[in-house]
Amino acid sequence: MSGGHVIALSGGIGGAKLALGLDRVLAPGQLTVIANTGDDFRHLGLHISPDIDTLLYTLAGLDDPAKGWGRRDESWTFMRALAELGGETWFQLGDGDLATHVERTRRLGEGESLSQVTDALRRRLGIGSAIVPMSDDPVATRVNTDEGWLDFQHYFVRRRCEPRVSGLDFVGAGEARLAPEAAAAFRAPGLRAVVLCPSNPYLSVDPILAVPGLRAALERCAAPVIAVSPIIAGQAVKGPTAKMMTELGLEPGAATVARHYGGLIDAFVIDAADAGLAIAGLTVAATPTLMRSLDDRMRLARFVLALADRLAGARA
Amino acid sequence: MSGGHVIALSGGIGGAKLALGLDRVLAPGQLTVIANTGDDFRHLGLHISPDIDTLLYTLAGLDDPAKGWGRRDESWTFMRALAELGGETWFQLGDGDLATHVERTRRLGEGESLSQVTDALRRRLGIGSAIVPMSDDPVATRVNTDEGWLDFQHYFVRRRCEPRVSGLDFVGAGEARLAPEAAAAFRAPGLRAVVLCPSNPYLSVDPILAVPGLRAALERCAAPVIAVSPIIAGQAVKGPTAKMMTELGLEPGAATVARHYGGLIDAFVIDAADAGLAIAGLTVAATPTLMRSLDDRMRLARFVLALADRLAGARA
Numbered sequence: 001m002s003g004g005h006v007i008a009l010s011g012g013i014g015g016a017k018l019a020l021g022l023d024r025v026l027a028p029g030q031l032t033v034i035a036n037t038g039d040d041f042r043h044l045g046l047h048i049s050p051d052i053d054t055l056l057y058t059l060a061g062l063d064d065p066a067k068g069w070g071r072r073d074e075s076w077t078f079m080r081a082l083a084e085l086g087g088e089t090w091f092q093l094g095d096g097d098l099a100t101h102v103e104r105t106r107r108l109g110e111g112e113s114l115s116q117v118t119d120a121l122r123r124r125l126g127i128g129s130a131i132v133p134m135s136d137d138p139v140a141t142r143v144n145t146d147e148g149w150l151d152f153q154h155y156f157v158r159r160r161c162e163p164r165v166s167g168l169d170f171v172g173a174g175e176a177r178l179a180p181e182a183a184a185a186f187r188a189p190g191l192r193a194v195v196l197c198p199s200n201p202y203l204s205v206d207p208i209l210a211v212p213g214l215r216a217a218l219e220r221c222a223a224p225v226i227a228v229s230p231i232i233a234g235q236a237v238k239g240p241t242a243k244m245m246t247e248l249g250l251e252p253g254a255a256t257v258a259r260h261y262g263g264l265i266d267a268f269v270i271d272a273a274d275a276g277l278a279i280a281g282l283t284v285a286a287t288p289t290l291m292r293s294l295d296d297r298m299r300l301a302r303f304v305l306a307l308a309d310r311l312a313g314a315r316a
Numbered sequence: 317m318s319g320g321h322v323i324a325l326s327g328g329i330g331g332a333k334l335a336l337g338l339d340r341v342l343a344p345g346q347l348t349v350i351a352n353t354g355d356d357f358r359h360l361g362l363h364i365s366p367d368i369d370t371l372l373y374t375l376a377g378l379d380d381p382a383k384g385w386g387r388r389d390e391s392w393t394f395m396r397a398l399a400e401l402g403g404e405t406w407f408q409l410g411d412g413d414l415a416t417h418v419e420r421t422r423r424l425g426e427g428e429s430l431s432q433v434t435d436a437l438r439r440r441l442g443i444g445s446a447i448v449p450m451s452d453d454p455v456a457t458r459v460n461t462d463e464g465w466l467d468f469q470h471y472f473v474r475r476r477c478e479p480r481v482s483g484l485d486f487v488g489a490g491e492a493r494l495a496p497e498a499a500a501a502f503r504a505p506g507l508r509a510v511v512l513c514p515s516n517p518y519l520s521v522d523p524i525l526a527v528p529g530l531r532a533a534l535e536r537c538a539a540p541v542i543a544v545s546p547i548i549a550g551q552a553v554k555g556p557t558a559k560m561m562t563e564l565g566l567e568p569g570a571a572t573v574a575r576h577y578g579g580l581i582d583a584f585v586i587d588a589a590d591a592g593l594a595i596a597g598l599t600v601a602a603t604p605t606l607m608r609s610l611d612d613r614m615r616l617a618r619f620v621l622a623l624a625d626r627l628a629g630a631r632a
Contacts, residue, residue, distance in 0.1 A: 077410070078412065078418075080412070081412035081413075085415055085440050095393035098414065103401045106360050124400065124401050
């Protein structure tokens with residue numbers, strides 16, 4: 001069992017569950033979570049980074065397990081007062097959550113990079129793992145639908161993923177530089193594994209992979225690269241992954257996700273419900289992947305790390 | 317009894333009490349409150365206008381009567397979360413109050429003037445009287461103290477008015493243009509009265525008077541100009557007025573306030589406790605001025621308006 005560094009690529013809710021598992025089974029400082037920032041947007045003058053925030057709240061134990069997003073013990077006085085003033089209320093901002101956006105926006109306005117702000121916040125919240133945006137440059141996910149091109153939050157929150165999706169674009173990704181700490185994590189000696197968390201491949205992982213420096217680092221990477229399927233028996237645990245796959249003309253299933261990641265990954269972890277799936281040129285391993293409890297998260301993290309160590313051992 | 321328009325110059329808490337009285341005894345649309353904006357500042361990236369907000373909350377019935385500032389039924393989740401993140405917490409921002417600052421900052425960022433934003437907010441809150449900043453241009457009150465020059469909020473909130481005051485400056489006031497709606501109110505036919513509310517003369521009314529266009533409008537004004545003393549029997553009802561007067565080498569008393577307003581006012585309303593005070597060249601009228609209830613506020617408003625009508629009748 002290696003003690004090396006682990007990199008996880010993650011979007012929001014689903015990815016953050018495995019990121020938490022990895023955070024708990026690894027020693028502080030051994031994990032770098034690279035977060036999707038394609039969902040970032042400016043709203044009410046505030047810089048909002050939904051996936052970074054989900055990772056911050058989840059790894060700090062501040063997430064709301066009942067609602068599945070946002071902070072626990074949240075209050076909603078701001079939204080009520082904003083509605084009275086005729087402000088825009090389609091994006092729900094809890095009073096505590098707002099502190100993150102206000103503090104981030106203030107720090108960015110003073111010239112800090114998104115990486116610096118995120119690192120300051122995660123340290124302040126007592127998180128031992130590094131949380132790093134994929135890039136400090138702006139990348140904006142846009143969704144092509146039967147209602148035309150929509151900004152991500154417009155599609156995801158305002159239109160509740162209802163429009164039919166025909167394509168995606170990650171505006172700015174081609175010019176975006178990999179965030180310095182993300183690049184450093186790939187260069188760290190003794191890199192143990194890179195884990196593609198069970199996030200939506202199209203909306204959450206693809207924007208990360210669209211940053212040229214990240215894709216190059218992944219291709220150069222000597223450590224095992226392992227993806228965990230967000231699809232169990234043809235269904236998404238949460239969110240529009242399966243619906244989007246159908247709309248994109250793809251078979252909603254774990255095999256489609258594996259093919260999507262193509263030559264980038266060495267192994268693919270699927271749910272026990274999909275056991276038996278074989279994909280040419282890829283190590284496929286089955287285990288229960290539904291993460292209801294913290295134990296589930298830690299167990300899946302250990303499974304992925306053990307698989308990485310086996311793959312590395314076989315190469316050596 | 318005239319039905320004409322009334323202008324009130326007001327700072328925060330004390331002034332807003334009489335502004336509310338005037339709002340309630342006048343017909344909707346008959347009152348324009350010109351607010352001090354020398355206390356305005358940018359904090360956490362938000363444009364905060366404390367005196368405008370106090371007027372908005374007071375005239376909308378949203379003010380917290382127990383605390384004496386801010387909104388009623390307020391929650392404080394944002395401040396707790398901000399403290400966790402290591403943000404600046406010396407200026408208390410309630411969750412509901414925050415909606416005002418966020419919405420104002422957003423609208424200013426989109427190119428609206430402070431006048432336009434304030435008018436939109438007061439209409440949205442169902443306030444019939446106009447609330448107008450003294451100027452759409454930035455004016456910043458600074459306080460010279462034994463700790464050096466301090467920004468207003470630094471002196472007032474962070475240092476709780478503890479430093480000894482030796483002087484004041486209203487940075488930008490000399491170049492500030494009177495807000496268009498304030499100028500229009502002075503030009504309105506049949507102006508009935510101009511009321512200097514019982515706010516701190518040095519911190520709250522002087523910044524308004526420092527805007528050249530406003531002073532000129534006041535000097536040209538044919539309607540009676542009446543000030544209400546914020547000092548009762550040598551004491552301020554609230555805040556540092558009496559303390560500041562002593563530090564500035566002035567006798568803390570109603571007579572000092574009357575002399576401070578000098579040739580600008582026609583009449584001066586003092587508390588019944590100060591009855592008997594006479595000031596050369598000035599009509600002085602005594603009445604209970606301590607405003608505990610809404611009835612007190614409306615009674616004082618009626619007293620001031622009746623005095624204005626008597627003065628106007630005597631001139632005619």
